[in-house]
Amino acid sequence: MKLFALSNLCFFSSLFLYRIASANADGRETEHAILPPRGWNSYDSFCWIISEQDFLQSADIVAKRLLPHGYEYVVVDYLWYRKKVKDAHIDSEGMDLIDEWGRMVPDPDRWPSSKGGKGFTEVANKVHDMGLKFGIHVMKGISNQAVNANTLIYDYDKKGPYTEAGRQWRAQDIAIKEKPCAWMPHGFMAVNTKLRAGRAFLRSLHKQYADWGVDFVKHDCAFGDDLDEGEISVVSEVFKGQHNRPIIYSLSPGTSAAPDMAQKINGLANMYRVTGDDWDSWPDVAAHFSVARDFAAANMIGSQGLKGRSWPDLDMLPLGWLTDANSTQGPYRACKLTLDEQKTQMTLWAMAKSPLMFGGDVRKLDDTTYGLITNPTILEIDHYSSNNKEFPYINGGKEGATGPSAGANATGVRSWIATGRQGEIYLAFFNLNNAKTAISAEIADLGKALPGWKLNPSCKGTEIWSGKDFGVMQKSVSTEVETHGCALFVLNCK
Numbered sequence: 001m002k003l004f005a006l007s008n009l010c011f012f013s014s015l016f017l018y019r020i021a022s023a024n025a026d027g028r029e030t031e032h033a034i035l036p037p038r039g040w041n042s043y044d045s046f047c048w049i050i051s052e053q054d055f056l057q058s059a060d061i062v063a064k065r066l067l068p069h070g071y072e073y074v075v076v077d078y079l080w081y082r083k084k085v086k087d088a089h090i091d092s093e094g095m096d097l098i099d100e101w102g103r104m105v106p107d108p109d110r111w112p113s114s115k116g117g118k119g120f121t122e123v124a125n126k127v128h129d130m131g132l133k134f135g136i137h138v139m140k141g142i143s144n145q146a147v148n149a150n151t152l153i154y155d156y157d158k159k160g161p162y163t164e165a166g167r168q169w170r171a172q173d174i175a176i177k178e179k180p181c182a183w184m185p186h187g188f189m190a191v192n193t194k195l196r197a198g199r200a201f202l203r204s205l206h207k208q209y210a211d212w213g214v215d216f217v218k219h220d221c222a223f224g225d226d227l228d229e230g231e232i233s234v235v236s237e238v239f240k241g242q243h244n245r246p247i248i249y250s251l252s253p254g255t256s257a258a259p260d261m262a263q264k265i266n267g268l269a270n271m272y273r274v275t276g277d278d279w280d281s282w283p284d285v286a287a288h289f290s291v292a293r294d295f296a297a298a299n300m301i302g303s304q305g306l307k308g309r310s311w312p313d314l315d316m317l318p319l320g321w322l323t324d325a326n327s328t329q330g331p332y333r334a335c336k337l338t339l340d341e342q343k344t345q346m347t348l349w350a351m352a353k354s355p356l357m358f359g360g361d362v363r364k365l366d367d368t369t370y371g372l373i374t375n376p377t378i379l380e381i382d383h384y385s386s387n388n389k390e391f392p393y394i395n396g397g398k399e400g401a402t403g404p405s406a407g408a409n410a411t412g413v414r415s416w417i418a419t420g421r422q423g424e425i426y427l428a429f430f431n432l433n434n435a436k437t438a439i440s441a442e443i444a445d446l447g448k449a450l451p452g453w454k455l456n457p458s459c460k461g462t463e464i465w466s467g468k469d470f471g472v473m474q475k476s477v478s479t480e481v482e483t484h485g486c487a488l489f490v491l492n493c494k
Contacts, residue, residue, distance in 0.1 A: 032308030039073025044359025048079035075135035102146030124213030135216025193230035259298035320360025340485030396439035440478035
């Protein structure tokens with residue numbers, strides 16, 4: 001109980017200090033995304049059909065219940081510009097709303113405040129009045145609908161049609177039809193960023209988002225299998241010039257992403273997905289272990305980013321009350337992960353310092369889910385721990401130390417280690433096996449992962465999820481871990 005109270009005190013004190021540091025009271029620009037961002041995203045609970053009423057109702061709950069725990073972004077996920085009509089789906093064509101310049105605008109039937117060319121301005125203002133920050137999902141390049149209509153390109157600086165070499169440029173001049181979005185081929189295609197007109201179009205898009213009051217842009221189909229360094233560079237340059245309202249730049253999805261790919265773009269963004277979509281199935285959770293290990297080993301956690309730092313993103317947390325991928329039905333079912341599997345997901349995300357973007361329906365946020373996503377030790381680790389990495393010196397199960405190196409069907413045992421601000425050591429055991437497994441680590445081996453740390457041969461420790469005080473542990477840390485479960489120790493070994 002004392003440890004829990006101390007963790008609470010440390011967390012809220014840290015949050016208070018962070019907000020002071022971010023307040024920019026002296027007018028100087030602070031480092032951007034200095035900590036892994038946290039927030040709520042509409043996708044896991046609403047897919048693409050969320051309305052303005054649903055979104056603002058959710059934002060109000062986030063402000064009241066989750067903002068005190070650092071969840072400050074509320075993000076409208078994809079297809080906010082698609083008409084909710086019969087036969088509309090994620091790759092339908094000809095059902096989107098665009099302006100005269102080929103730019104996506106919110107569907108006024110779902111977002112009535114957008115009428116009259118207002119876009120998301122009024123929604124963003126209401127979100128800001130709640131003390132939150134507003135985000136949207138956008139796709140790569142230019143829409144098929146704009147190309148088919150061959151719309152003019154807007155020159156944001158001159159406030160009129162983009163003109164070069166004595167002519168006005170149009171959508172078909174800049175579109176690369178041979179490069180459609182892999183997972184939405186009838187929706188969007190790449191833009192030729194070698195052309196000034198192509199860059200002007202992207203600039204007109206993202207300057208408009210800034211004008212709407214957007215604080216967070218989730219840019220899809222430009223990373224991973226669809227990597228487009230040219231487009232990322234152009235968008236990053238736009239956001240780099242945003243001084244009055246800094247914008248978090250997030251890249252998604254990260255299918256086939258690897259550290260060498262991320263090293264090409266991490267300095268241009270603040271978050272980048274390193275996996276495909278993560279849903280509430282154990283294979284999805286298990287597939288993240290080796291990916292997270294590889295990015296930590298490459299020193300990508302908290303490395304240089306756009307105007308600050310960047311964070312490998314393990315994707316949203318599909319916990320609580322959800323819908324299904326590609327659904328046109330709102331939230332209607334409970335998370336399929338067991339409670340142990342949910343604890344495993346929260347613990348891995350925290351130990352890897354991933355951004356925490358909750359995806360469940362906050363209007364039906366149950367006490368168990370709320371406790372998971374606001375656990376003070378998890379939040380402390382996610383924001384303030386150091387030396388985060390996989391810890392290979394463990395024993396347990398028939399598969400040996402750390403089991404298979406990759407794969408959604410991974411079994412065996414895994415472990416991560418990190419250090420805290422007060423000299424504590426965080427040690428997490430993960431049981432990927434299909435049966436309860438005893439996992440242990442020699443205390444002497446902790447020093448192998450923490451060079452320069454002088455550790456005692458014994459450690460005092462508490463396991464966070466059970467609340468069990470293990471007292472003084474001599475020579476080793478050991479416990480039984482449930483199927484697909486985890487144990488998270490806070491150790492004092494100095």
